[in-house]
Structure formats: C-alpha cells, structure tokens
Amino acid sequence: MLLYDSQVSGNCWKVRQLFAHLGIEYERRELSVIDRSGRRELLGELNPGLRVPTLVFDDGRSLGESNAITFYFAEGTPYLPDDRFERAQVLQWQFFEQYSHEPYIAVARFWAIAGITPPEAEREAKLRGGTAALRAMEAHLGDHEFLAGERYTIADIALYAYTHVAPEGGFELESYPAIRGWLDRVASQPGHIQITD
C-alpha cells in the first residue's frame, strides 16, 4: 500500500502509529503541508478532502481521513472494541478531535511551524477553542485511564496526535495533570513511535 504522508502531520502519525502496532508494511510518499500546489492533480481522484493522509490500496482503491483509515484497520484488533457502544464512544472522540480539537491546536502549531503570524483576534480564537478542548479531555481523563472502553484504542491515538505537540502551538500542559498522565500511558504502549519517526 502507498501512504501519501507528511512527517510533521499528526493526522499522518495516527496511521503510521496504528500500522506500527499491527506490523503493516507500506510505502510512504511525503507531501508538503505548506506548499499545497498540485494536490488536486495528485489526490483529486483519491480523496475528496485533498489532504494527507491518503491511503492507496494495492488494488487501486483509496481512503482518506485519518480517523476513517484507522477505524478500518483497527476493526477486529485490540485497538477498537468489539462492543457496539464502545465503538461509538471511540467515534465520538474521533469526531471531537476533528471538530473541536484539531482546528485549534493543530492549526496553532502549523502557524508556528510555517512561520505565520495570524491577526491577534484569530490567535486568541485558537487559544480559546484549544483550551476548551483540553479542559474537556482533562475532565474525562481525571476519571478514566483512556478515552474509550477503559483501554488504549484508536481514540487515544487520535487525540494523542496533536495533544502531545500542543506546546509547539503555544498550549502549555502544566495545568492538565490528567492529560499529562495519559500522554505518558500512551507513550509507554508497546510499539509506540515518535511523530518524527
């Protein structure tokens, strides 16, 4: 299989991390997340979002969206519960990540990586939204070892992706002890890989 990938992208790391857990072999093709020219030509037929990660199977079928890809490969493995309600809780956290977490915390980090100085009002809006997401995680992780199903799943992989690099976007994690404990638990899973791997 071929993974259109980016080494700095937390979304791509999710797929690489699950593949590492499962021992899945694949080829990586690096795309820039800063220069996006040529995305339509390259990914237009493969992924409506024109984003990385995009996965191309050996038979030519393709799949976009990091959380759809990990859901597909995690089915029937320890990384996705068999219980229907627990699977829905995994999805709840994955959708939370894409709507209420990534657009704030990942984008603030992207601005720092790309050397972009946004208007102050935009920077403050990112800080507000990202802080709300971290508070929601902190409240939940105060009572739970992992996000869903009381075990390490693709929900944890989804939220770890940009939470563990949140300080790069200006979100300090000192005041979130439950999140810090959870980050340590995720990082100590057998087969854990770095985003820079």
Added chain:
Amino acid sequence: MLLYDSQVSGNCWKVRQLFAHLGIEYERRELSVIDRSGRRELLGELNPGLRVPTLVFDDGRSLGESNAITFYFAEGTPYLPDDRFERAQVLQWQFFEQYSHEPYIAVARFWAIAGITPPEAEREAKLRGGTAALRAMEAHLGDHEFLAGERYTIADIALYAYTHVAPEGGFELESYPAIRGWLDRVASQPGHIQITD
C-alpha cells in the same frame, strides 16, 4: 431516550432523520444554538463537545457527535453497509463533512440565522472553503448516485444536512447539477423528513 436537540441544526436533523427511518421513539429537548450559556452545566457530563445533538439512553449512558450517533444506530440496518471498506468510505465522508464542509457551509448559514456580520476576510474564507467542499461533492456525485456503497446511507444523511440549506448561507447551487440531482434523490427516500419537522 432523550435527544438534546435544535430544530435549526443540521447536525441534529441527521439524528432525527435516521430515527424517523428506523421508527425509533425518543423525547426532544430543544437547546438554543445562539445562547449557549448553561451548556457546561447541562451537557458537561454527557458530551465533551458540549454540542447538540447529545443523546441520553434510558440507562443513563450518553453519546455526542451527530455522526457517531448515526453510525451507532445504523449498524445492522440498510443505512450502513456491512462491507468493511464501504463502512470506511461512509466514515471518510462523515469526517469530510465535519472537517471540510460543516465549518464553512453551516457556519455561513449560522451567521445569517443569528444576524452576525463577520469581517469581510472571514466571510471570504468561508466562501472559499465551502466552495471547495461543494466542488469535491460535485465531482464525486457526477459518477455516483450516492456518496458511498452505491446506495443511500448515513453518509448521504450527513452531507445532505447542511448542503440542502447551503443557499441560506449564500452558497447558490445552480452550478452544481450533480449535487442538485443527489439532493432530489435523498429527499425522495421513503420516510424523509424536513429540517423544520
């Protein structure tokens, strides 16, 4: 079951539409999408996103995120394919909807409903993002009757929600004939309900 709901919300309509198809009975409790005070007290223990829809089961368990809720209830019904890859394609379109469609098209409509006049640069950014999402849908629906699995699924319910009211946010659909044909096919499904129902 109790659904924390909003009549103007396309995200809530997705759940009401699937429940109508499946003949599921539930109680609705209307929350304002404009005055969000009290959301933490009301939804804090139920849904980390503090958003509607939030569903509370009779045994007290709860689930947030419109697309996680519809995925849960669609399993084992005609509205979600049994095939693992087709289910992943449904998820791909649901995540596309939440990341690349809703933040532009639903928010532009929300501004119009709430009487908010955003800064011109923000309005243009919404228009650009929403247009990109509509173009991706138009390209796919030029070759397919429905978004995933070649049949009507919760992926179509997810994208119909805010696409059919996109003109309320300033997105005209005249130049998207494939989308307009698909909107008609979705609206002609047995048991189709209006967002205002």
